[in-house]
Structure formats: C-alpha cells, structure tokens
Amino acid sequence: MFKMTPTIMRNFVGKRATRRYPAVVRPPFENARGEIYNDIQVCTFCGVCAVKCPSQCIAVDKKLATWSCDPSACVYCGVCAESCPAGSLQQKRDYRRAVREKEMIFLKGEIKKEVAAS
Numbered sequence: 857m858f859k860m861t862p863t864i865m866r867n868f869v870g871k872r873a874t875r876r877y878p879a880v881v882r883p884p885f886e887n888a889r890g891e892i893y894n895d896i897q898v899c900t901f902c903g904v905c906a907v908k909c910p911s912q913c914i915a916v917d918k919k920l921a922t923w924s925c926d927p928s929a930c931v932y933c934g935v936c937a938e939s940c941p942a943g944s945l946q947q948k949r950d951y952r953r954a955v956r957e958k959e960m961i962f963l964k965g966e967i968k969k970e971v972a973a974s
C-alpha cells in the first residue's frame with residue numbers, strides 16, 4: 857500500500873491521461889502511420905496494393921480505372937504505400953477521424969494508354 861501511495865497521489869493531482877476525443881485530438885507522433893491517400897492521376901491501376909494488403913481492403917479495376925478502399929478494415933500497416941510502384945499511394949501522419957457510419961473510399965481515374973515500345 858505504501859509503495860503505491862506516490863502513484864495514487866500523482867494520479868489525484870496530475871493532469872488527466874485521457875482526452876475528450878474527438879473534440880480534443882492529440883497531434884500524431886513522428887513517423888505515425890495514418891490514413892492512406894491515393895493520387896488517382898498518378899495511379900496506374902497495377903493492383904499491387906490490393907494483392908499486398910493483409911486486410912484485403914483495397915480493390916482495383918484496371919479496365920474501369922477504379923481504386924477503392926474500405927478504411928474501416930485498414931490496419932494502417934503501410935504495406936500498400938511501401939509497395940506502390942508508381943508512388944501514387946502515400947500514408948499520411950494523421951489518423952482517420954472518427955465516423956458514425958461506414959464510408960468507402962472510391963476513386964475513378966483515367967485509363968492509361970500503354971506506351972508503345974520503340
């Protein structure tokens with residue numbers, strides 16, 4: 857009991873360890889793995905991110921030039937962004953805001969013309 861007393865006193869007089877999220881948001885840590893972002897103008901719809909994603913939350917359709925993601929299934933591992941050969945997929949430092957309903961990210965780009973070999 858005497859061993860715990862300093863900790864108990866510190867907790868009584870110290871600042872709260874919790875925040876009133878989402879009203880109060882803590883700034884992300886350095887190198888934090890946050891929300892993913894795809895620059896659809898740069899994306900080549902190769903599908904590498906969809907294959908690599910351990911949560912299987914990315915879907916790519918090369919013929920329709922669409923890229924979609926279910927952010928509620930994302931575990932923010934960053935594998936997709938690290939393996940994107942075009943560099944269009946990035947991972948922000950900011951975390952995704954709390955939402956009341958499930959939202960899908962759906963992006964439509966343009967079908968890229970194959971560059972003819974010379």
Ligand code: SF4
Pocket residue numbers: 894898899900901902903904905906916923939940941942943944945
């Ligand atoms: S890996 Fe990159 S370029 Fe390929 S489909 Fe995914 S986001 Fe697009």
Ligand code: SF4
Pocket residue numbers: 892908909910911912913914925929930931932933934935936937
């Ligand atoms: S960060 Fe990880 S879980 Fe989220 S979409 Fe990318 S590969 Fe999938």
